Amino acid sequence: MAVLEIRRYPDPVLKKKAGPVEEINGELQALIDNMVETMYAAPGIGLAAPQVGETKRLIVVDVSTKEEKHPLLVLINPVIISFEGRIDSEEGCLSVPGYTSTIKRAERVLVRGVDREGRPMEVEATGLLARVLQHEIDHLDGILFVDRMSPIKREFFRKRYLKRNKR
Numbered sequence: 001m002a003v004l005e006i007r008r009y010p011d012p013v014l015k016k017k018a019g020p021v022e023e024i025n026g027e028l029q030a031l032i033d034n035m036v037e038t039m040y041a042a043p044g045i046g047l048a049a050p051q052v053g054e055t056k057r058l059i060v061v062d063v064s065t066k067e068e069k070h071p072l073l074v075l076i077n078p079v080i081i082s083f084e085g086r087i088d089s090e091e092g093c094l095s096v097p098g099y100t101s102t103i104k105r106a107e108r109v110l111v112r113g114v115d116r117e118g119r120p121m122e123v124e125a126t127g128l129l130a131r132v133l134q135h136e137i138d139h140l141d142g143i144l145f146v147d148r149m150s151p152i153k154r155e156f157f158r159k160r161y162l163k164r165n166k167r
Helices: 026-041 127-140 151-164
Strands: 046-048 058-061 073-084 087-093 096-105 108-114 120-126
Touching (some): 026 046, 026 058, 026 073, 046 127, 058 127, 073 120, 073 127, 087 127, 096 127, 096 151, 108 127, 120 127
Antiparallel strands (some): 058 073, 073 108, 087 096, 108 120
């Protein structure tokens, strides 16, 4: 296993829509293992394939450090089937280090996908797990949490973040 480079805003790969995973093979299993290791090393509680430069619909999530009842989840081709409620909460991102903002998300979600063995699965989530699932699935659609801020807050963020992180 290897720790992969986490792509940072404004890397163009973060704005690309990820394509579906067509085949679960050894290469995908290695990517999953590397993504899990990368997420833990960061340290983070969720990671989407585009964040490591892979435009595949694949996410890994582990909120067990915050909510013990939720072990590591690997979701391939995840889709939000339903959602309800709205809640504002502080959010950050491994691809936008050092920055957080209050983001409005659904309070409860039902997500459908397949696990790393290709078995269909559904995850009904509330709280932190619901938020992380929505955040990571957004990455698969080329959406960053800063895209969910108001236009004024987003422009303020962009100027401040890019100035602070000049390359």
